[in-house]
Amino acid sequence: MQKTMTSVTIVYHSGYGHTAAQAAAVLEGVQSVPGVSAQLIRVEDVENHWETLDRSDAIVFGSPTYMGSVSGPFKTFMDATSRRWLQQAWKDKIAAGFTNSGSLSGDKLNTLVQLAIFAAQHGMLWVGQAELPAGRADDAINRIGSMLGAAAQSDHGSTGPSEGDLATARRFGARVAQAAQRWQRGATT
Template structure:
């Protein structure tokens, strides 16, 4: 939505499209949405992709930005997310409806590494095939010096997207730790800020 008198969008919509196997990644998704909502002019919607239906596709089509999220299982996104990703061909076949939307991603696993980077790469390829514009995490890598701490923002040192680690023997009420949720919120804020800037630029260009 745009206010053509000021050449600025009145608001932007961020959709967080995610799957969570045991609830840990859902907490990460909530943190992304909360971070996005901290940016004035942004609304954020949590969309579980467990069930593919017209309501889900309509919400994604209406969004200005889509943030993809899934746990990393065996080095790649969960099977439920892969089913969703394959289902997005409905948007591809209908005039690439997600073209030029902002995209980003996040993932969680039990191990510190867990080959989470591979999941984020899968998300970027999905976004690229839709003609979307990828936004990464712009935070200094934490926990990388003797003075660093597990409490550092971006403690896992990821820039393609937000990573989180959840101990396999605790529930989502405990994990991911607060530092990883703060990192997810930082991603949400950046997505919202970039989306607002991009849409404002597009609105001005449309008037020239």
């Protein structure tokens, strides 16, 4: 029987609020798609939300880039999923990822690669970015030129990523939600 709603959960870490702003933009994008329910979970709170993750049709992973990789708290979350890996509990869920850092590059690609490999470990289906870079202005879509996932850059002392990076995150959230809907429809009809 077909489920009425598609469920997308965003699980993320943010030490200082910048990646949290990006996560909120991804959430807005997910919520813009009719028929999709969206949940936002901080890795610090994950112990109370494993069932939500297990029930989700899609999980979006978000981490700041610290020292060229995912942050320590996000890695702790990754390692805490090992029992689910053993059971392949998240197999065939849609997955996607986003990251934010201080530098334009900041080695963000390595973080996205880590997230994509993490999803592959779980047998999940990775959805990448589909927005062509529209220039380098602050309000440009995908100004970072990241195709593996959504990327954002936040200046030190700012409250979050640029207008364009947030708009990119919104479009990314909508794309993941639509992909999850299509995948769920295909599995249940």
